[in-house]
Amino acid sequence: MSDNAAAPSSRPLKTTGLHDGDAAPGCKKIDPILEIDGVSRTFGGLIAVDVDHLEIPRGAITALIGPNGAGKTTLFNLLTGFDKPDKGSWTFDGKSLAGVPAYRVARMGQVRTFQLTKALGLLSVMDNMKLGAKDQDGENLFRALLPFLWRKQEQANEKKALDILERFMLDTKKxxxxxxxxGGQRKLLEMARALMSDPTLVMLDEPMAGVNPALTQSLLDHILNLKAQGMTVLFVEHDMHMVRHIADWVVVMAEGRVVAEGDPYTVMQDQAVIDAYLGKHHDEDLGADTEHVEVLKELLDDEL
Incomplete structure (x- = not known):
């Protein structure tokens, strides 16, 4: 295996126009929607996240990968207001999000899903969907007492919710x-609910975790459709086959830091990525993330 091996010519790279210069950690993007500078988060003596600079390209599907404990979900939590960093700043669409609470981040157009779904189990599917709509007149205490002020909007939200549920094949469950x-249907519901707020950036935390294989292709298609509808997608995932087939750009984290960036076909041959999954001393048993290592080896074999 050569570090300089190129992707097969029959599979054109999808990253044209995404970045400026070499595809190195922290490289500049042509049109970034999310920019992160000097963000760090520690838990006791553990450095969970230590990102010097990272830009997420607009209008693309970016995968955030890395071995277990690399800091991927912690970074998601920081960027979406569910946790606070020790230091650092980041902007979404040119607006600073440092210190902005999660609900305001969502209202600005940056929404997320969770590895463990957050659907409200004792509400109907339709009610879960309507909760995702923003700027609802009925949320005001005074207006809530006067149904004629919000009933028309409520009807419009129900129609919108039903249209989205039909696309996700959940309309019969409304x-x-x-x-x-x-579990897979709840993943679909969470993604569908996120679309109720007309987001610009959709962040998915392990969308394939716990999903029945029968729903896997459906989820993949929906993620691709988000991009087709003009949204930017950033997702955390351990399924390397999914990463290779739908990601335009890949960011690799290890021990809280970004160690590699690039298109999925060349990133998986990057020595820093191999070290991240195998450990720097390949001949020693360092408790490597063996499940992901085997998948990585398989994908590398497919590419060569």
């Missing part, structure tokens, strides 16, 4: 409790 859905 009156069911969310708790009655399967």
């Amino acid at each position: 009156d069911d409790y969310a708790a009655s859905l399967s």
Whole structure:
């Protein structure tokens, strides 16, 4: 295996126009939607995140990968207001998000899903969807007492929710409790609910985790459709096959830092990525993330 091996000519790279200069950690993007500078987070003596600079390209699907404990979900939590960094700053669409609470981040157009779904189980699927709509007149205490002020908007939100549920093949479940859905259906519901706020950036934390294989292709298609509809997608994922097939750009984290960036076909041959998954001393048993290592080896073999 050569570090300089190129992707097969029959599979054109999808990263044209995404970055400026070499594809190195922290490289400049042509049109970044998210810019991160000097963000760090520690838990006791553990450095969970230590990102010097990172830019996420607009209008693309970016995968954030790395071995277990690399800091991926912690970085998601920081960027979406669910946790606070020790230091650092970041901007979304040119606006600073440092110190902005999660609900305001979502209202600005940056929404996320969770590895463990957050559907409200004792509400119906339709009610979960309507909760995702923003700027609802009925949320005001005074207006809530006067239905004629918000009923028309409520009807419009229900129509929008039903249209989205149909796309996600959940319309027949609209009156069911969310708790009655399967794990994969709850993933679909969470993604569908996120679209109720008309987001600009959708952040998915391990969208394939716990999903029945029968729903895997459906989820992949929906993620690709987000891009087709003009949204930017940033997702954390351990499924390397998914990363290779849908990601335009890949960011690799290890021990809290960004160690590699690039298109999925060349990143998986980057020595820094191999070291991150195998450990720097390949001949020693360092408790490497063996499940992901085997997948990585398989993908490398496919590419060579």
